[in-house]
Amino acid sequence: MSDPAKLLVAEVLSIGDELIHGSNLDTNARWLANLLELHGASVQRFTVVGDDPVQLESAMRDACTRADLVIATGGLGPTLDDRTRDVVAAIAGGPLWFHAPSWQLVQDYLGARQRPVPASNRRQAEFPPGATVLHNPIGTAPGFRLRLLRAELFAFPGVPREMKRMAEDWLLPHLNSLPSQQPVAQVCLCVLGPSEALLGERIEPFMVAGREPAVGITASGGLLTIRIVGRGRDAAAAAAACEGTAVEIRPLLADWLVAEGTEALHVLLGRRLLAANVSVALAESCTGGLLAAKLTEVPGISAVFRGGVVAYANEAKTDLLGVGAALLQQHGAVSEPVAAAMAKGAAQRLRARLGVSVTGIAGPGGGTPEKPVGTVCFGVCLDGVVTTWTRHLPDLGREFLRERAAFELLAAIFRNVPLPAETGRGAT
Amino acid sequence: MSDPAKLLVAEVLSIGDELIHGSNLDTNARWLANLLELHGASVQRFTVVGDDPVQLESAMRDACTRADLVIATGGLGPTLDDRTRDVVAAIAGGPLWFHAPSWQLVQDYLGARQRPVPASNRRQAEFPPGATVLHNPIGTAPGFRLRLLRAELFAFPGVPREMKRMAEDWLLPHLNSLPSQQPVAQVCLCVLGPSEALLGERIEPFMVAGREPAVGITASGGLLTIRIVGRGRDAAAAAAACEGTAVEIRPLLADWLVAEGTEALHVLLGRRLLAANVSVALAESCTGGLLAAKLTEVPGISAVFRGGVVAYANEAKTDLLGVGAALLQQHGAVSEPVAAAMAKGAAQRLRARLGVSVTGIAGPGGGTPEKPVGTVCFGVCLDGVVTTWTRHLPDLGREFLRERAAFELLAAIFRNVPLPAETGRGAT
Numbered sequence: 001m002s003d004p005a006k007l008l009v010a011e012v013l014s015i016g017d018e019l020i021h022g023s024n025l026d027t028n029a030r031w032l033a034n035l036l037e038l039h040g041a042s043v044q045r046f047t048v049v050g051d052d053p054v055q056l057e058s059a060m061r062d063a064c065t066r067a068d069l070v071i072a073t074g075g076l077g078p079t080l081d082d083r084t085r086d087v088v089a090a091i092a093g094g095p096l097w098f099h100a101p102s103w104q105l106v107q108d109y110l111g112a113r114q115r116p117v118p119a120s121n122r123r124q125a126e127f128p129p130g131a132t133v134l135h136n137p138i139g140t141a142p143g144f145r146l147r148l149l150r151a152e153l154f155a156f157p158g159v160p161r162e163m164k165r166m167a168e169d170w171l172l173p174h175l176n177s178l179p180s181q182q183p184v185a186q187v188c189l190c191v192l193g194p195s196e197a198l199l200g201e202r203i204e205p206f207m208v209a210g211r212e213p214a215v216g217i218t219a220s221g222g223l224l225t226i227r228i229v230g231r232g233r234d235a236a237a238a239a240a241a242c243e244g245t246a247v248e249i250r251p252l253l254a255d256w257l258v259a260e261g262t263e264a265l266h267v268l269l270g271r272r273l274l275a276a277n278v279s280v281a282l283a284e285s286c287t288g289g290l291l292a293a294k295l296t297e298v299p300g301i302s303a304v305f306r307g308g309v310v311a312y313a314n315e316a317k318t319d320l321l322g323v324g325a326a327l328l329q330q331h332g333a334v335s336e337p338v339a340a341a342m343a344k345g346a347a348q349r350l351r352a353r354l355g356v357s358v359t360g361i362a363g364p365g366g367g368t369p370e371k372p373v374g375t376v377c378f379g380v381c382l383d384g385v386v387t388t389w390t391r392h393l394p395d396l397g398r399e400f401l402r403e404r405a406a407f408e409l410l411a412a413i414f415r416n417v418p419l420p421a422e423t424g425r426g427a428t
Numbered sequence: 429m430s431d432p433a434k435l436l437v438a439e440v441l442s443i444g445d446e447l448i449h450g451s452n453l454d455t456n457a458r459w460l461a462n463l464l465e466l467h468g469a470s471v472q473r474f475t476v477v478g479d480d481p482v483q484l485e486s487a488m489r490d491a492c493t494r495a496d497l498v499i500a501t502g503g504l505g506p507t508l509d510d511r512t513r514d515v516v517a518a519i520a521g522g523p524l525w526f527h528a529p530s531w532q533l534v535q536d537y538l539g540a541r542q543r544p545v546p547a548s549n550r551r552q553a554e555f556p557p558g559a560t561v562l563h564n565p566i567g568t569a570p571g572f573r574l575r576l577l578r579a580e581l582f583a584f585p586g587v588p589r590e591m592k593r594m595a596e597d598w599l600l601p602h603l604n605s606l607p608s609q610q611p612v613a614q615v616c617l618c619v620l621g622p623s624e625a626l627l628g629e630r631i632e633p634f635m636v637a638g639r640e641p642a643v644g645i646t647a648s649g650g651l652l653t654i655r656i657v658g659r660g661r662d663a664a665a666a667a668a669a670c671e672g673t674a675v676e677i678r679p680l681l682a683d684w685l686v687a688e689g690t691e692a693l694h695v696l697l698g699r700r701l702l703a704a705n706v707s708v709a710l711a712e713s714c715t716g717g718l719l720a721a722k723l724t725e726v727p728g729i730s731a732v733f734r735g736g737v738v739a740y741a742n743e744a745k746t747d748l749l750g751v752g753a754a755l756l757q758q759h760g761a762v763s764e765p766v767a768a769a770m771a772k773g774a775a776q777r778l779r780a781r782l783g784v785s786v787t788g789i790a791g792p793g794g795g796t797p798e799k800p801v802g803t804v805c806f807g808v809c810l811d812g813v814v815t816t817w818t819r820h821l822p823d824l825g826r827e828f829l830r831e832r833a834a835f836e837l838l839a840a841i842f843r844n845v846p847l848p849a850e851t852g853r854g855a856t
Binding site: 001015016017018019020021022023025027029030031032033034037040043044045046047048049050051052053055059062072077078079080081083110115116118119121124138140159161186188196197198199200208209214215216217218219225227229262264282284287288289290291292293295296297299300302305306307308310311312313315317320323349350351363364366396397398399400401402407413 | 430444445446447448449450451452453454455457458459460462463465471472473474475476477478479480481483487490504505507509511538543544546547548549550566567586589614616621624625627628629633635636637643644645646647652655657686690692705708715716717718719720721723724725727728730733734735736737738740742743744747748777778779786791792793824825826828830832
């Protein structure tokens with residue numbers, strides 16, 4: 001059982017006007033939370049503040065008062081609205097100091113790229129009193145760490161790839177150096193079928209507050225995920241605790257359970273196609289390349305992904321997929337016969353065993369009384385055998401319809417297409 | 429000039445284990461921040477907490493102590509890990525009460541969709557003492573509002589489309605009812621070319637803390653954005669204040685300035701193609717459909733977007749785009765001659781005036797000493813005239829390379845392709 005007294009309480013502070021004024025999404029906190037929890041910290045809060053020095057200082061003080069470990073991202077750039085250094089110096093109670101080697105590294109970095117070295121970059125070599133400089137090998141903004149109030153504070157740049165690299169170089173070794181943290185493990189069960197309430201009733205005894213491991217339900221993009229999060233003396237014990245709960249829950253789910261893990265459905269499907277070595281081709285209309293973009297996120301997918309056609313115009317369906325002009329005329333572009341011809345055409349023209357298609361009306365225009373916005377037809381062609389179906393999705397906007405149509409098709413393939421047994425050719 | 433004493437200070441609190449444990453991104457806070465600021469509130473902090481009742485109560489107390497207006501999203505579902513109602517009741521100092529009409533609406537909602545009505549949904553009709561129930565027309569979770577500590581608290585469901593609908597139905601009228609708020613306006617200048625530091629030096633006098641309107645720089649996906657944010661007695665005065673600063677900054681930017689507004693580059697390009705009525709076709713290899721997915725986000729784009737080919741396999745390049753097998757053999761798939769043939773093939777086969785292509789090595793595998801991971805070739809064919817070029821992008825991971833390759837191509841078309849003057853056929 002866990003011992004809360006031993007938990008390392010962590011918080012993430014994301015800094016930037018572009019975040020608080022709503023033009024950019026903060027993706028750093030999520031990534032850091034995963035890293036922190038896997039290494040034994042208990043993440044209790046994320047905070048986002050802008051560049052305003054008063055707000056920033058107040059949020060920094062709050063976080064460093066509540067937590068043992070604070071990771072701050074952003075506000076380390078060269079411009080005057082980058083104020084993390086100044087605010088931390090004010091809390092630490094002393095002036096900034098200049099670190100000549102960091103300034104040299106900035107100059108070398110820009111020089112190697114034949115870029116000018118503005119004098120303003122010099123600000124990036126200034127640090128709060130007591131700070132240890134943390135080298136940034138892939139950018140001009142060094143980070144730093146220091147003891148501030150209750151917390152050990154790590155300040156990293158806000159650019160996600162620089163933040164990730166620095167977390168791996170500097171935060172990870174720190175986490176690994178701490179004695180007797182209780183690592184967190186999680187098991188995620190992916191569920192398709194029931195509503196969230198129905199699933200919640202089925203597993204209600206597991207969802208009470210304070211249960212260890214904790215069990216929760218998340219709905220995202222059509223998929224329900226049961227998250228089992230537990231701790232243990234070491235990683236193996238934490239994993240065993242989660243698995244102990246998973247063993248009790250799985251029989252309650254029957255065929256609702258479609259996968260395990262935190263991967264998105266398209267990643268699960270891509271891995272399965274790779275494992276089964278089934279070549280695949282796509283014919284997309286209303287999803288406009290979204291399915292192809294998702295599937296090609298999977299590293300190594302080129303071993304089975306032949307390609308796709310985004311057939312927006314009717315001529316594209318005819319010219320590139322061989323959909324008959326008469327068929328389009330008779331049934332309309334959004335119809336099961338056309339979906340069938342698209343799936344078959346994709347498989348044939350791209351020489352794939354599996355061809356899948358989606359054609360629908362994503363709006364805002366294009367709907368009719370018989371085929372309102374939200375009407376989507378799907379086709380699957382596996383080894384020449386074609387299946388089609390139609391869904392009437394609620395018209396909750398173009399973005400929703402495109403995403404939901406892509407999800408419906410991924411889920412249908414994932415659940416219903418009998419892929420051959422694994423051949424040992426795994427994902428890379 | 430603004431009068432800080434009159435500002436309505438707002439915070440956003442996002443609730444859910446899926447957010448704090450790193451499996452989902454919080455997109456609600458950003459959307460709410462935009463809405464709040466446009467209607468005169470000053471957003472000072474976002475907080476994310478999990479479902480743990482102790483942490484949730486502490487974060488709710490903090491936010492409602494600091495701000496005049498708090499928008500909480502999430503934790504209103506039917507399952508036992510949905511605890512916003514309970515935590516607010518505990519702070520308000522009384523038991524939950526049952527609102528029969530809300531329970532009836534939940535039953536009607538599920539009944540109309542032929543879905544079972546689990547008894548656990550009844551929890552969604554319970555509210556903290558003093559709360560006003562807020563109807564949710566597109567889901568089972570009603571929201572509520574009440575005075576809590578310093579704040580007026582609005583609690584909405586976490587599902588983004590339900591949250592947005594309820595914000596429009598309930599929050600917006602509240603904001604509009606408040607006297608003498610100072611609306612915020614913003615002008616965004618999109619810059620391509622300089623580094624962030626170089627741009628910062630150029631506009632340094634505008635970036636001092638406390639300046640009104642405030643000027644900041646954001647880097648996102650390769651584009652730099654100068655944000656000018658100002659307030660005024662009314663919307664027109666706020667806009668005029670921002671424009672007054674923009675007028676001073678624009679001449680400093682010369683040809684770095686490529687667009688104005690907060691839209692992403694693909695939206696700007698889509699609008700321009702629509703305005704110029706130039707038909708477009710895509711041929712993508714390493715970006716795997718990402719360009720097509722981005723361009724088809726733009727409503728009404730079907731008027732000019734003919735379609736695209738995601739040609740992953742060499743056969744797809746030959747069969748669907750007419751790229752000669754000899755060309756592929758001689759130069760390799762990642763080469764300017766192949767990029768040229770792809771762009772030309774896309775334009776011809778999809779009957780478009782503008783054909784664009786991208787072929788590159790996104791990794792992790794596939795690199796060679798001559799063509800390392802990150803090598804990307806681009807092609808543009810406008811009215812039969814072909815241009816090609818090659819970029820050696822830093823190998824900062826598959827996701828980075830795909831996104832950056834798509835951005836490079838969008839930026840190149842946006843800057844360099846001479847689109848005809850507008851014909852009056854606007855975006856829809």
